[in-house]
Amino acid sequence: MAISQRMARAILLAPAGLWYAVLLVLPLIVVLVYSFGERGAAGGYAPAFTLAQYANLGARWTALQNTLLLAPAGTLAALLIAYPLAYFLALRVTARWRTTLLVLVIVPFWTSILIRSYAWIFLLGGRGIPQLLSDLGLGDLRLINTPFAVLVGIVYGYLPLMVFPIYVSLEKLDRRLLEAAGDLGAPPWRSFVQITLPLSLPGVATGSMLVFILLMGEYLIPQMLGGGKVFFVGNALVDLFLQSRNWAFGSALAVTLVAIMLVTVTLYMRFLKRIGAARDDVGLM
Template sequence: MIARLNARRERLVTAALMAPAAAWLFIFLILPFIAILVFAFGERAQAGGYQPAFTFAQFAALPTRAAAFWNTMLLAPVGAFLCLLIAYPVAYFLAVKANPRYRLLLVSLVVVPFWTSLLVRTYAWMFILGSRGIPQLLSIIGLDDIRLINTPFAVLVGIVYGYLPLMIMPIYVSLEKLDRRLLDASSDLGSRPLNTFFRITLPLSLPGVMTGVALVTILLLGEYLIPQLLGGGKVFFIGNALVDLFLQSRNWPFGSAIAVTLVLVVVVVLMSAMRIAFRIAGTRQVDLL
């Protein structure tokens, strides 16, 4: 009897602790998504906005925004992969090779860019890649007519610069928890450093790698600012299409259909990343969020 009362009390305490977070998620996540889902099956009113209906016409019109989907599905994974290529060596140096005295300082330098607005940093890249930036320097050595701004290259540069810290930190945390005795044992047994890296360090750091890749990719799927400023309206992402549909043409049902599709894509990406991580990492815990 006492055991039952204790168990019931524990459940009540757990429910009370989880209630605020659950209410927050329901009000600010689930309810808005339900509203967007309802809008997606409606029609555009004559003056713009939403008109109640039940039709799949908005989803049938998704191919008209194929360019935005294609750019997002192509550049978002490429940007995440480039971030990974740069972030892993940096995280490895911070976690394994850096002097412990200066490690905290170096990690802080990785976070410093977040102290400045992404808008300001992106405007800085607009000048660097613009006609008075790198192209002007290249023209001095005879390389004329080099266009960097308003291209997919400029968007990728902005993506890597803006999201690189988000890739570095999960990998750093994963490497920082690495048991150094495993590396010492591998070295004592005669394994070469490269072999040790691929057989011990990299597999044990995969949870951090998958966390960084999933985090950056999911955020990039809804990116708006970087394509808008560095792409100059020529490299559209889904986020740019949503802003145009909701604020310019006021076609809320079509914008909602695109938003619902984007959410489904994010869920598929997250579940696929988790499945891949579990297959590669085996029974080790893999935290993507």
């Protein structure tokens, strides 16, 4: 009986395992091997075993720095905007309007990110918001092709991915806990800090990691709203693989990015364990 269960489990997991191995593990192995090679005479890859590509990562420090600064900043900004919105949708809106408002949150995803980025180019360009501020006598500001423009674009583009995990956590909240806290004399802010926030942290963690991981590999928004002046690692990889044709150096940069993400995911899993323990403590109170 035990053998048949193992066989059934293996058969069920085989398609997903094969898909995972071919489309994720194998490409990562190829990139890792390339990262220890050298650039060929005509570009591309030349077999070798050297750490020179990793030693040269400082040449792309600007891209790494922008990514490591703006990706967390964009994630935090999206969280600060998404949490009040998700809280309002889950706990303050009646069921009659909830579906309509949720649809409005996801409506931007119905339009290509390319078109939405072009819209922000107009809004942040010389004839958009800066022109309006100048007409109001508030000075001549430059918004487009700046880190601020990139930050606005990534927050706008990824906000729904932050809203929905938080909304799901808040929507599942047992409101009897809030009623009991009110009956015991707890003010609303204390109920939020001691009940609502701890129980919604799994959604916060999921949304934050989802947005952060995608932002670490972002290419289009920095390219369009940064105007070639605010590079992310994704932009550097496109340059190295398609223009400079330095596949070895590009692979080393990609492996470094993957290593950063692995560390992040590890910390994320530990954070989830602590959240689970804290949630259990709240449930036992």
